[in-house]
Amino acid sequence: MQQSIKDGKSLRTAFHGLYEKKIIDSVTWSLISIADNSGDVSSLFKSIAEYTKEKRESQYALFTSLMYPVGMISLSFCMVIVLITVIFPKMMPLFKSMNADIPFLTHMMIQVSELLVQYMYIIVGLVILTVTSCIYAIQTKRSVRKFFHQTLLTIPVISDILLFRILYSVSFTSALLMRSGRSITDICSILSDTSSYIPIQESLIQVGTDISEGKSVSSAFSRASYFNHEWNNLIHIGEHTGKLPEMFKDMSTIYKNKHMELSKIVSKLSEPIALLITGAVVLVVALSVVQPMYSILNVIQK
Numbered sequence: 001m002q003q004s005i006k007d008g009k010s011l012r013t014a015f016h017g018l019y020e021k022k023i024i025d026s027v028t029w030s031l032i033s034i035a036d037n038s039g040d041v042s043s044l045f046k047s048i049a050e051y052t053k054e055k056r057e058s059q060y061a062l063f064t065s066l067m068y069p070v071g072m073i074s075l076s077f078c079m080v081i082v083l084i085t086v087i088f089p090k091m092m093p094l095f096k097s098m099n100a101d102i103p104f105l106t107h108m109m110i111q112v113s114e115l116l117v118q119y120m121y122i123i124v125g126l127v128i129l130t131v132t133s134c135i136y137a138i139q140t141k142r143s144v145r146k147f148f149h150q151t152l153l154t155i156p157v158i159s160d161i162l163l164f165r166i167l168y169s170v171s172f173t174s175a176l177l178m179r180s181g182r183s184i185t186d187i188c189s190i191l192s193d194t195s196s197y198i199p200i201q202e203s204l205i206q207v208g209t210d211i212s213e214g215k216s217v218s219s220a221f222s223r224a225s226y227f228n229h230e231w232n233n234l235i236h237i238g239e240h241t242g243k244l245p246e247m248f249k250d251m252s253t254i255y256k257n258k259h260m261e262l263s264k265i266v267s268k269l270s271e272p273i274a275l276l277i278t279g280a281v282v283l284v285v286a287l288s289v290v291q292p293m294y295s296i297l298n299v300i301q302k
Contacts, residue, residue: 028052047176054172054256068267072274076281083285085120087156088113091289102292105270109288153199153226157266166200167231177244185212200226201295217244 028048052213092110104112116123137144153159170191188208192201203224210220218236220229231251238247 020189035301047180051176055169057269064263069270069274072271072278076278080281081116082111084113085116088115093301103288105284106288106292107174109285116146142198148197149197153197157262161259161262161266163195163226163228166195166197166226168226168252168255168259170204171248171255175245175248175252177246184208184217184244203227 029050056114083238092113105248108290138148139145153162172193173194174184174187176185177190185208188204188211192204192208195201195204204225208219209226210223211217215223218232221235222232234251234254235244238244241247
């Protein structure tokens, strides 16, 4: 890239290799192309820096909101597996030798323990095979990936977090590209290329098609899925006042704040929920161990 620039080649040519290798996305590539044609390189590279920063902040907020609950629940699951496969097998000979009455909960845990110990390698192999197959299908099969994305976008709370992030990304990028001179149809095409979710890609392609056929921007978005009434109303206002780029910029602030606030709420609420789940798991395991101890004590006393 550096050598290409030194040789006097255009920015578009110099950065083409990065775009082909998907190191930079379509938005960045579009801004580089605009900078190459307009000559206003410093201003547009500042826009690229702003876009990259906002994108990373949005991804970080999503990651931090889900990291704690996922970590706690995973830890609880690992703890149960260790107790069932390591602790219970050592206690079972004691229960059987004392001829103590085994409560239903303990009996159930023993059955699960025996099943896991006996078929451990088969179960682990099936789990790894299932997870690997699902990941492979999602990555290689568009229909499977679309179904997975549609499922994510319908799960309560998670869908709200994702949609706020998507609306923020679409509005921020649209404002950035419109200020750089891109048409709304070009912007829809670029956004569909950069979106990670197939349903959003299809919606943006449909919006671009409707606008190219003569429909207004607000009318095109009102026909698209996943864009709410608030979004459509704001687009309608921006279009009729002739300040659509400014409206997109204001919308990006609105949806960024909504995304950040909801992420913080979910993060705060997920902590007690994760602790309750962990506590419930520990309680079940503790009861399944303690209850037969009382039966053993009764047998010893007799």
